[in-house]
Amino acid sequence: MTPARLGFLVAVLTLALDQATKLWLYFVAEITTWTEPVALTPFMSLTLVWNRGISYGLFQQSSETGRWALIVLSFAAAVGLSVWLARSAHQVVAVGLGLLIGGAVGNAIDRLLYGAVLDFVHLHAGSFSWYVFNVADAAIVAGVGLLLYDSFVLERRRSAAPRG
Template identity: 55%
Template sequence: MSKVAPPSGFTRRWLWGPLSRMVAVIAAIIFAADQASKLWLLFVYDLPRQGNIDLLPFLELVTVWNRGISYGLLQQETDLGRWALAIFTVLAAIALWVWAVRSTSKFAGVSLALIIGGALGNGVDRFAYGAVYDFLHIHFGSFSWYVFNIADAAIVAGVAALLYDGWRGSPNKASKGGSKGRKAG
């Protein structure tokens, strides 16, 4: 019998890192919450048959099938376009996973986990239905925000957190940069 070689350092470094477990758990929670909410609204509550439901004066449950990406951009009506978008979603999630497992910042890890979980949640919809099921609609008077789901909210929160993290910078970089300035005198 031949023995299976243990994963090489290269494989471990690219696929598993110090934050991998945390990222996987958070992404799994987002994915599960997204899919559970969609499945319940579609198949248990049967929201498409029930029609729109007002939850609050500014929030309602609706049924929208989004064949594009966030905010309905890049609508894909052809099978080729839908499959390309679904495959891109999977590839993006893999790239984000590699980034997350190589990261040493817990803040960045959480941010990336939110995006990964959301991307995978919407990706399952693309593969299963050819479109993403969106159901939350926020509106104030004549103002109407786009219809979204839990995955979309997680993706937006993750991207916003990554932007904030990049804007605030690393404390180590700030302290190192401050000591390289001109000498007084």
């Protein structure tokens, strides 16, 4: 499988998993009616947070203009990343880009449908509380991590390898 095909497959699978979890929580588990978080483990619970900003709740938008700006930005980023993916020659880069694309489109769909992104995974330990996130957010973080790994580790190995 070419890197581009692999990356686009990862994007589609990421988008499908993201939307499936959100749709199940919204329509089947009816997370909007829960009055308390649901503990899955001592350090992880399910709780509903509507994020009107970007990652980690930055740049919260309360207007329709801001909402639409984030939607346009998300889709523009997905298009730009797709062009990069189509030209990618390395599988790690392709997977990273696929995760970013799937995550960006997943969160953009939420903004289109609900006006905000549905976040639901809450990690915590004792009094420490981490952000509430979703599958798309996790995919975006993993995608950035893979691109950084490729850039700082694998690219150096490729550059140092003897050419034959």
